[in-house]
Amino acid sequence: MAGATSALQSKRPLGKATRDAFGRALEALGAERPDVVVVDADVSNSTRTEWFGQKFPDRFFNIGIAESNLVGIAGGLASCGKTPVIASFACFIMCNGYDQLRMAVAYPGLNVKVVGTHAGISIGEDGASQMGIEDVALACSLPGFVVVVPADEASAKAATRAMLDHRGPVYMRLGRPDVPKVYETDNPPFRLGQANTVRDGRDLTIVANGLMVAAALDAADQLAAEGIEARVLDMHTVKPIDREALKKAAQETGAIVVAEEHLAHGGLGSVVAMAVAELEPVPIRYVNLGDRFGESGSPEGLLEKFGLTAENLAAAARAVIAAK
Amino acid sequence: MRRKTPETATVARDLEQLQQIAKRLRVDILRSTTEAGSGHPSSSLSAVEVVTALYFGGFLRYDPKNPHWPDRDRFILSKGHAAPVLYAALAEAGFFPREDLMTLRKLGSPLEGHPNMARLGGVEASTGSLGQGLSIGVGQALAARIDRKDYRVYVLTGDGEIGEGQIWEAAASAAKYRLDNLTCIVDRNHYQQTGAAEEVLNMDPIDGKFTAFGWHTITINGNDLGEVVQALRRATEYRGQPTCIVSLTHKGQGILPLLEKLGDTNFHGKPLPAKYLDEALALLG
Structure with missing residues (x-):
């Protein structure tokens, strides 16, 4: 299709990546939400949870390249009243951590926030092994999970707050590249479950x-x-x-x-x-x-x-x- | 200063009383699984001394009247198929009436085939997919540290279960954070579903592996209550590292002569047929 306009080549103004908006929002919400604990599987500079980690080192744990353990630890933290946010590439956290998401989060209905970045093919050069293309299907198959896919910078920021305010497990899907702005305002309307x-x-x-x-x-x-x-x-x-x-x-x-x-x-x-x-x-x-x-x-x-x-x-x- | 055990919790006077409780748990395991017509009595029987010591030896601080008391100690049965020993202990401790044990695995009962924390107070993790309990325990131990609370977390795994890689992910992370408020007990009962644990997948030396992962380790005869109590005391007092207790036990402990007679000393995932129940209970003395 010669001259086709890919989803990234809109004439709309370019905004930041949804992962960036999430990282900044999480960092900003950290102060008012002492219950939030972030656990990382050594990709925090990709998922942008490092910004939270730099500001709140006592509530940030990098447990290494071990997504199964990552999810299990989040379940344990949530069972003790914490609001754990765990982030990794969409394919790794959903595919590698799936049984743990099922048993340690969904089944007991715990308040864990799961964030999958680098979703879709728009990550580009790294190729298929890093591309989460099945993550929404997997997340939807976890009973009780809310599944959120924000469109741009402003809505990812709003979605981050909504995710934390919701009581129960949430999966939020984010992307790697800077994306065109859908919303002109910095504070678009955002209610979970409402298009x-x-x-x-x-x-x-x-x-x-x-x-x-x-x-x-x-x-x-x-x-x-x-x-x-x-x-x-x-x-x-x-x-x-x-x-x-x-x-x-x-x-x-x-x-x-x-x-x-x-x-x-x-x-x-x-x-x-x-x-x-x-x-x-x-x-x-x-x-x-x-x-x-x-x-x-x-x-x-x-x-x-x-x-x-x-x-x-x-x-x-x-x-x-x-x-x- | 370590908080005291609530008065609502049961603490045995002495070893003899603990032994009496252990016997009651064995009776309950056998009765409830035979009544259910399915379940894992042999995997439950091997862990009776460990569970008895934890709940009634003064180690776990719990309040059966307030199962979600935030400062309670946590016990995670990672080998979830041994649910009958957990349920027997929870009934003995007063979390629910003993007669509820006879509803095990029946429709509508919160005593499901594998523990379900959403339905039963006193269950600290929903388990049954093996290898996951230690990670959950790491999360709970980290939560205690964040909140500067002194509650402790005990995780019981099977010996076949430690073939799951997630156990070792969890072990490494517990050592990284020096979680001395976490104790892992490996119920080394020597059998898994299809045969001898060391033949299916040899994980020996278990203590050596945990030592290499940065843990303090203790190996005991896990069917000797005195040894179990002593090991738990050492684990509770040890500082700077998590402790792994390799608990050498027998699958089906308490009714081994009967299992030998039946020609199956593994007896994995089978209830005792009702016609053998009296003989089994007689063996318990």
Whole structure:
């Protein structure tokens, strides 16, 4: 697709990476939340929990490259009234720590905050082994977990506070690169489980999260030039999904495109499809990574190769409208 | 100054009384698993002396009337399949009525096949997926340190269980933070599911491995209450390192002649058929 606009190449102003916003927010919240304890598996300069660690060394533990132990320790801390925040690359904390997340966190329903950074293919050159592309599906499969995928800097900051304020286990997915700003304000509305309508329209709805929200807004601009008015929902919370917003979208726009930087199976697309099929069946199309691993390359080049572009989203929108 | 044990906790007068309690726990393990028709009595029987000493030898400070008392000591049964010994101890300590033991593994009972902390007060970790309890114990011991509290954490693992790599991740991290408020007891009962532990995966020397990981270690006859009490006292008083007690035991301790007669001294994951229950109880004296 020559000249395609990858999700990172929006004309919207570039903001900081969601991991950076999380790191600063966590550091800022540390003082008012003495219950917060951060445990690291030796990647704090990547996940940005090091900023909290520098400020609150008595509540920061680097336990080495051992994600299973990381999660278990968090369960122990939470069972004693702490609010542990554990962060690693999305693929490592979810895949390596999964049984521990199931047994030591989800099953007892403990108040552990799990943060997976470097999610998706937009990490670029490091390649498939470092790319968390299944993390949302895994997190959604943990009973009782809230699953959050913020779109940009401002919403990642808001999501960090919401995550800490929520009582119970939360998984928050963050990215590595600087991403376009979805919100102009530094304090966008953010309520867990409640989608933000970032653009209104009546011809179809694009439901997106993470860096695909900015791409959805770009796609909506392209569609508007053709006279198609797309509604764009920032579905930052995958679980619990905002059923009301989806029902309204289906009823009022009659067609849905779901966009995410994740495998087809078990992510936002699956969750939206389940809800829409039950509440108000309408045609749906999907823009995601399909059923394949990523590879090395530039983030922009990869996003284009895998079809995570505004143009591809616009094409899916035209297709779903045709299917109405 | 170490806080005192609450008056609501049961503390035995002497070794003889502890032995009487140990016997009651064995009776309860056998009765409850036979009633349930499933479960792990042999893996529970090997750990009776350790659990008895912890709960009734004055080591664990708990309040059965207030199971979530924040300053309590914690006992984590990492070998969760030995739940019947934990439940027997909790009943003896007064966390719930003894007759509830007969609801083991039944629909609606909080006494599930493996411990579930969300449903039963006194259970300090939900276990059953092996290898995870020590990490949880490290987290609890760190929480005590952050809050400058003097509660202690005891974790009981199986000997087959230490084949799980997470045990060694946890062991290394406990040594890094010099968690002398943490004690790991390895129930070295010599058997795991399909056979002898040293044949399935030889982890000997267990004490040597923990020593190499930076732990203080003690090896004892774990079916001798006197030795268990002494080892726990040493572990509790030891400073600067976590302590690992390698507790040499017999799987099925207390009913070994019967298991020999039945031709299965491992007896893994089997309840005693009801027709052998009287014979087994007679062996306990």
